[in-house]
Amino acid sequence: MRERLIRPLSQAAALERLGSVSLGRLVFSYQALPDIRPVNHLLDNGQVIVRSHIGAAVVSAVDGLVTVVAYEADDIDPVTHLGWSVIVRGSAELVKEPGEIARYQRLLRPWGSRQLDYVIRIKPAIITGIELVSHEAAAS
Amino acid sequence: MRERLIRPLSQAAALERLGSVSLGRLVFSYQALPDIRPVNHLLDNGQVIVRSHIGAAVVSAVDGLVTVVAYEADDIDPVTHLGWSVIVRGSAELVKEPGEIARYQRLLRPWGSRQLDYVIRIKPAIITGIELVSHEAAAS
Numbered sequence: 300m301r302e303r304l305i306r307p308l309s310q311a312a313a314l315e316r317l318g319s320v321s322l323g324r325l326v327f328s329y330q331a332l333p334d335i336r337p338v339n340h341l342l343d344n345g346q347v348i349v350r351s352h353i354g355a356a357v358v359s360a361v362d363g364l365v366t367v368v369a370y371e372a373d374d375i376d377p378v379t380h381l382g383w384s385v386i387v388r389g390s391a392e393l394v395k396e397p398g399e400i401a402r403y404q405r406l407l408r409p410w411g412s413r414q415l416d417y418v419i420r421i422k423p424a425i426i427t428g429i430e431l432v433s434h435e436a437a438a439s
Numbered sequence: 440m441r442e443r444l445i446r447p448l449s450q451a452a453a454l455e456r457l458g459s460v461s462l463g464r465l466v467f468s469y470q471a472l473p474d475i476r477p478v479n480h481l482l483d484n485g486q487v488i489v490r491s492h493i494g495a496a497v498v499s500a501v502d503g504l505v506t507v508v509a510y511e512a513d514d515i516d517p518v519t520h521l522g523w524s525v526i527v528r529g530s531a532e533l534v535k536e537p538g539e540i541a542r543y544q545r546l547l548r549p550w551g552s553r554q555l556d557y558v559i560r561i562k563p564a565i566i567t568g569i570e571l572v573s574h575e576a577a578a579s
Contacts, residue, residue: 320517321517321520322515322517322520324464324475324511326466326473326474326475327473328468328472328473332468332507332509332528333466333467333468333473333474333507333508333509334466334473334509334526334528335464335466335475335509335511335526337511337513337515337524339520367472367473368473369472369473369474369475371464371475371477373477375462375477377460377461377462380461380462380479380548384477386474386475388472388474408520
């Protein structure tokens with residue numbers, strides 16, 4: 300097994316990777332416990348927009364007040380374990396304006412066939428990312 | 440775009456899926472904020488074992504006391520968005536017994552080339568999983 304190197308990504312590179320995929324994971328506290336939901340996302344003006352209709356856990360944690368969440372996306376090869384992971388931390392709030400909701404609903408693919416969902420906007424405060432590269436790639 | 444159906448997995452099916460992959464994400468609270476780290480895992484006697492050396496955030500949240508965490512793994516096609524996701528919630532603790540640590544270190548691939556790491560054992564209290572299937576597959 301070859302060893303891999305962990306290299307940090309710049310904020311710009313991390314956001315670019317995040318924007319290159321549509322699946323990620325929303326990480327939040329619910330009833331004081333850490334929880335997670337896979338969701339779809341898009342980047343809009345540097346903010347992470349997600350739709351969620353997987354139960355009320357995410358939404359009730361966010362509705363009516365600003366909540367701190369983390370958002371993670373990655374693309375890591377299951378065999379070589381090479382790839383990248385990006386984590387965004389910031390405040391999340393429900394998008395309330397009907398025009399914005401409609402626009403995001405057009406742009407964001409729903410997770411399943413359930414009708415009820417919400418649009419959540421995450422304003423990144425901290426953006427970190429790593430890439431996992433082979434020693435050979437690191438040396439070249 | 441075809442709609443997908445979300446179908447729950449049984450606990451047994453969810454654990455089986457989790458055991459079929461080696462990458463997942465440890466979800467925890469750190470300084471009262473939700474956080475996440477991609478890690479490698481293995482299932483041992485129904486418990487989720489992970490090695491972590493990505494900073495002290497995970498370990499200090501766990502060291503010395505039992506902490507509730509979530510663990511998520513998924514395998515979702517980036518194009519069709521079909522696949523599955525499993526979430527385990529339970530208590531996490533550091534493995535302290537040197538023989539156990541040595542055994543897990545042999546079995547578990549390290550995440551990167553850093554030397555210092557810890558072995559964390561998650562005892563599942565709640566196991567949930569979903570699969571995302573097409574309407575055609577659901578009807579067949």
